[in-house]
Amino acid sequence: MTELQSFGLRLADPGAGAASRRGGAGPSDHKAVTVDGHTIMVPVHTSSAWNSPFTAQAPDAEGRSTLTRGSIPIARISFPKQPRFYAMQTFDGVPYSHIATLHGSDVLATTVLQTCIRYESRKKSCKFCAIGQSLAAGRTIARKTPEQLAEVARAAVLLDGVKHMVLTTGTPNATDRGARILCESAFAIKAAVDIPIQGQCEPPDDDQWFHRMKAAGIDSLGMHLEVVTPEVRERVMPGKASVPVARYMSAFEAAVGVFGRGQVSTYILAGLGDTREAILEICDRLLVLGVYPFVVPFVPISGTPLEDHPAPSPEFMKSILQPLGRSLGEANLRSSDIKAGCGKCGACSSLSVYES
Numbered sequence: 001m002t003e004l005q006s007f008g009l010r011l012a013d014p015g016a017g018a019a020s021r022r023g024g025a026g027p028s029d030h031k032a033v034t035v036d037g038h039t040i041m042v043p044v045h046t047s048s049a050w051n052s053p054f055t056a057q058a059p060d061a062e063g064r065s066t067l068t069r070g071s072i073p074i075a076r077i078s079f080p081k082q083p084r085f086y087a088m089q090t091f092d093g094v095p096y097s098h099i100a101t102l103h104g105s106d107v108l109a110t111t112v113l114q115t116c117i118r119y120e121s122r123k124k125s126c127k128f129c130a131i132g133q134s135l136a137a138g139r140t141i142a143r144k145t146p147e148q149l150a151e152v153a154r155a156a157v158l159l160d161g162v163k164h165m166v167l168t169t170g171t172p173n174a175t176d177r178g179a180r181i182l183c184e185s186a187f188a189i190k191a192a193v194d195i196p197i198q199g200q201c202e203p204p205d206d207d208q209w210f211h212r213m214k215a216a217g218i219d220s221l222g223m224h225l226e227v228v229t230p231e232v233r234e235r236v237m238p239g240k241a242s243v244p245v246a247r248y249m250s251a252f253e254a255a256v257g258v259f260g261r262g263q264v265s266t267y268i269l270a271g272l273g274d275t276r277e278a279i280l281e282i283c284d285r286l287l288v289l290g291v292y293p294f295v296v297p298f299v300p301i302s303g304t305p306l307e308d309h310p311a312p313s314p315e316f317m318k319s320i321l322q323p324l325g326r327s328l329g330e331a332n333l334r335s336s337d338i339k340a341g342c343g344k345c346g347a348c349s350s351l352s353v354y355e356s
């Protein structure tokens with residue numbers, strides 16, 4: 001799985017299963033693939049995927065496909081089906097799929113606010129991010145209202161059995177940094193349907209927001225470091241680097257006090273210049289705080305300034321995920337104990353496979 005995520009996948013039938021994801025906030029340009037009962041997101045639209053040794057042959061009548069490496073069959077895989085809620089639209093005519101999408105096999109994910117103060121200038125924006133692309137392409141809307149989110153979440157639970165929900169957001173301001181719209185959204189969703197929710201935002205300027213988010217119905221929280229070394233932060237995400245790592249660490253500590261050990265997590269993109277040692281060192285500090293460090297391989301998204309940046313090698317990923325998996329076990333933190341969100345889903349990294 002680690003190799004598949006690093007190299008990507010060529011598809012004999014690009015239309016198989018649920019539609020692949022292009023653009024948007026966070027990792028993208030990949031498709032959900034189920035291998036050995038474990039659903040992972042595998043790059044399919046990146047340039048490295050076009051040269052991948054892995055190919056998924058056209059699926060059979062049951063939707064199962066043979067995965068080959070070169071010409072050698074190595075596994076049977078399947079693709080999660082297109083969810084039924086994608087066929088619906090709101091009373092005001094917005095397709096549900098423009099409001100939230102299926103991630104992995106059972107996660108409903110949405111970017112509540114598709115604009116970001118960091119993205120206003122490409123000089124300051126996070127160079128890996130494609131939050132403006134899906135909006136420009138008309139595949140989503142700029143702001144999902146609490147009512148729209150509640151309507152879609154209810155349908156996705158009832159029709160497709162989604163198990164948890166991710167609310168991420170572009171950063172609207174330099175104060176609450178998105179916490180307020182996450183609160184409004186979670187409150188409306190929880191009033192409509194009982195589903196665990198992860199909120200994701202930059203650390204707000206006031207730790208009181210953690211209490212407000214929890215009270216609004218957010219069960220777990222992600223605050224994403226993305227990269228960790230000061231020079232790499234300045235180079236890769238010059239705007240977001242204005243919030244120092246020290247603020248992330250104090251916010252993590254305060255958030256764990258509200259959400260509990262293992263219910264606060266962070267995303268770390270391996271392959272953008274941080275050394276293995278730098279990533280493992282900060283992961284050790286996070287584990288002491290009770291934060292789940294979700295280390296994922298960087299996916300170079302088409303149309304971003306980093307589209308030609310290579311994905312990390314499987315060896316580099318294994319050299320991080322193996323010891324990190326052991327450390328997670330020693331800290332008694334497990335993806336399966338997270339109530340909602342990326343760490344629980346686990347589709348963007350093979351980390352959970354290494355958990356001991």
Ligand code: SF4
Pocket residue numbers: 026027041103104107109166341342343345346347348349
């Ligand atoms: S890990 Fe997060 S971003 Fe990746 S598929 Fe799961 S919910 Fe989506």
